[in-house]
Amino acid sequence: MTWRKRIFDLFFASLLVIILGPILIWLICYLLIKEGRPLFYVAERMKGPKTPFNLWKLRTMTVVDEDSGVSGAHKASRVTETGAWLRRKRLDEFPQLWNILKGDLSFVGPRPPLREYVERFPDLYAKVLESRPGVTGLATIRFHKHEDRLLSRCETPEETDDIYCRICVPRKARLDLIYQRHQSTCYDFELVFQTIGNLFRRSKAGNRS
Numbered sequence: 001m002t003w004r005k006r007i008f009d010l011f012f013a014s015l016l017v018i019i020l021g022p023i024l025i026w027l028i029c030y031l032l033i034k035e036g037r038p039l040f041y042v043a044e045r046m047k048g049p050k051t052p053f054n055l056w057k058l059r060t061m062t063v064v065d066e067d068s069g070v071s072g073a074h075k076a077s078r079v080t081e082t083g084a085w086l087r088r089k090r091l092d093e094f095p096q097l098w099n100i101l102k103g104d105l106s107f108v109g110p111r112p113p114l115r116e117y118v119e120r121f122p123d124l125y126a127k128v129l130e131s132r133p134g135v136t137g138l139a140t141i142r143f144h145k146h147e148d149r150l151l152s153r154c155e156t157p158e159e160t161d162d163i164y165c166r167i168c169v170p171r172k173a174r175l176d177l178i179y180q181r182h183q184s185t186c187y188d189f190e191l192v193f194q195t196i197g198n199l200f201r202r203s204k205a206g207n208r209s
Contacts (some may be wrong), residue, residue, distance in 0.1 A: 001106060001132045004185055009107055015098040024094045027086075031058060034082050040095060045112035047133050049126050053104040055112060056095035060086050069116070070168075072151040072160030090199060096135050108188040109134025110176035121169060128176045131183065136195040139175035143168070143180065 031039050038059055045055040060083025061075065080088070080208040086092040105112065112133035118125040134140075147168050154160035179187075 001103075005132070005183075006103070008185055008188060009100050009105075012107060013097050017097055017101075018169070020094060020097075023091075027058060027091060028092070029207070031082065034061065034078055041092075042113060045133070046115055046118045046125070046129065047104055047112060048129050049118060049122065052115060053102075054098070055104070056098055058086055058092040058095060060081070060092050068171075069161055070114070070151065070155055070164050072154035072157070072163075074154065074156055074160060076152070079145075093135060100135070104133075106132040106134045107136065108191050109137050110172070111137065111140060117165070117169060120165070122171075124169070124173050128173050128180075131176065131180045136191060137176065138179040138191060139172040141191060141194050141198065142175055143172055147172070163176060 029037055041059040041061070042050050042058045043057075047053050060080060061078040062080065064078070083092070087108050096105055100107060109131045110128050110133050113125060113128075118129070150163050150167060151160055154163055179191075
């Protein structure tokens with residue numbers, strides 16, 4: 001990560017903590033009353049081929065003893081009503097500001113993968129993870145909706161894993177590597193604003209439905 005990118009992340013993460021801090025506190029109190037503990041979902045992700053970290057989110061699913069792989073339709077029944085709303089607005093990702101401040105994440109970059117996929121596709125992720133993982137990125141903007149549609153049709157863990165490995169991993173990696181070749185502060189600004197625009201459009205669509 002370049003020093004310019006790190007300064008970009010630290011400045012805007014600190015600014016958002018000040019601006020959004022009261023909203024996050026309200027969300028935590030609401031979740032405590034509505035859903036109870038645990039309030040946060042903390043899961044291992046990879047920021048380098050051999051470097052794990054704990055990714056923080058607001059909890060959106062019921063808790064189970066064991067959980068692995070990406071979310072397909074076989075996990076849909078575990079998403080709470082409040083969790084579904086948080087996911088639509090991407091409010092569940094507020095706690096990742098802590099990951100940005102710590103240096104685990106950047107605002108813009110590839111989404112941090114699970115260890116199991118990094119180990120299954122070591123050559124691919126060795127290239128992708130040359131960029132610091134991010135909260136949003138080119139692959140998130142261009143492929144997230146399509147990925148959701150594909151995985152929402154998968155009714156078993158095996159089907160979800162097959163679709164994710166066969167279709168999602170290579171397509172997202174291709175977009176992540178395009179971002180890597182063109183990364184700059186201006187491009188990061190552009191992708192952040194595209195993300196914000198998508199969130200507003202999604203919010204308006206949700207209000208009309």
